[in-house]
Amino acid sequence: MAKKQIRVRCWVEIDGDRFFGPGPAELLRHIEVEGSLSGAAKKMRMSYKKAWDIIEKLNSGSRNKFVQTFKGGNRGGRAEVTPHGKRVVARYQALTDKLNRVLDSNEGLIKLI
Amino acid sequence: MAKKQIRVRCWVEIDGDRFFGPGPAELLRHIEVEGSLSGAAKKMRMSYKKAWDIIEKLNSGSRNKFVQTFKGGNRGGRAEVTPHGKRVVARYQALTDKLNRVLDSNEGLIKLI
Numbered sequence: 001m002a003k004k005q006i007r008v009r010c011w012v013e014i015d016g017d018r019f020f021g022p023g024p025a026e027l028l029r030h031i032e033v034e035g036s037l038s039g040a041a042k043k044m045r046m047s048y049k050k051a052w053d054i055i056e057k058l059n060s061g062s063r064n065k066f067v068q069t070f071k072g073g074n075r076g077g078r079a080e081v082t083p084h085g086k087r088v089v090a091r092y093q094a095l096t097d098k099l100n101r102v103l104d105s106n107e108g109l110i111k112l113i
Numbered sequence: 114m115a116k117k118q119i120r121v122r123c124w125v126e127i128d129g130d131r132f133f134g135p136g137p138a139e140l141l142r143h144i145e146v147e148g149s150l151s152g153a154a155k156k157m158r159m160s161y162k163k164a165w166d167i168i169e170k171l172n173s174g175s176r177n178k179f180v181q182t183f184k185g186g187n188r189g190g191r192a193e194v195t196p197h198g199k200r201v202v203a204r205y206q207a208l209t210d211k212l213n214r215v216l217d218s219n220e221g222l223i224k225l226i
Contacts, residue, residue, distance in 0.1 A: 002127050002128050004126070004127050004132075005125070006123060006208075007124055007125075008122070008212065009122050010119060010216065011119070011120055012117060012120075013118045013119075014226075015115050015116050016116075019117075019226065091222045095219050098219070099121065102208070102211055108204055109125065109204045109205060109208055110125065112200060112201055112204055113127075113132070113201060
């Protein structure tokens with residue numbers, strides 16, 4: 001029996017450009033746990049450069065920084081998600097949960113297909 | 114002032130494979146209006162081959178056909194969206210509308226970013 005599933009994704013665009021979505025949210029969650037960009041990048045099987053580019057875009061695109069980096073140490077030093085970054089991740093997660101609850105109450109589409 | 118917007122997309126997967134989503138829904142809507150695959154493909158700036166592949170996948174992946182094609186005529190003949198196809202599009206559209214209403218009531222994320 002084939003497994004049918006409805007999935008949803010949401011993201012924030014600034015001037016039509018993807019700014020925040022599932023990728024950056026996951027990266028921020030990993031930075032919170034790992035305490036560094038290199039550790040978070042590793043967990044996501046992503047290059048350090050790519051992780052850095054994502055954070056650079058987040059930090060420069062909003063009024064508040066999402067991640068605070070600290071120089072020194074090996075492999076680029078420590079990184080911390082700012083209170084602003086944590087608030088955005090929490091709000092984004094809450095919205096995603098809400099959207100998923102809408103899907104759960106719409107099994108009709110699955111049954112139809 | 115930068116224009117910030119939350120966007121959402123939903124789709125149906127069968128065994129982890131994308132089966133139905135915004136692309137097929139739009140193609141079916143165009144087929145309904147145009148009455149042919151070639152006309153619908155043109156409206157979507159998509160090759161006839163690509164449109165055919167999408168419909169072939171829909172028609173073979175579900176218990177019921179989404180599109181009925183009629184041989185003959187020039188450029189591949191007529192095509193009609195079946196009652197089943199129309200029901201799926203309507204249900205998908207209703208779900209998308211519902212998800213967008215959830216976004217509208219969640220302006221908090223936008224204001225935060």
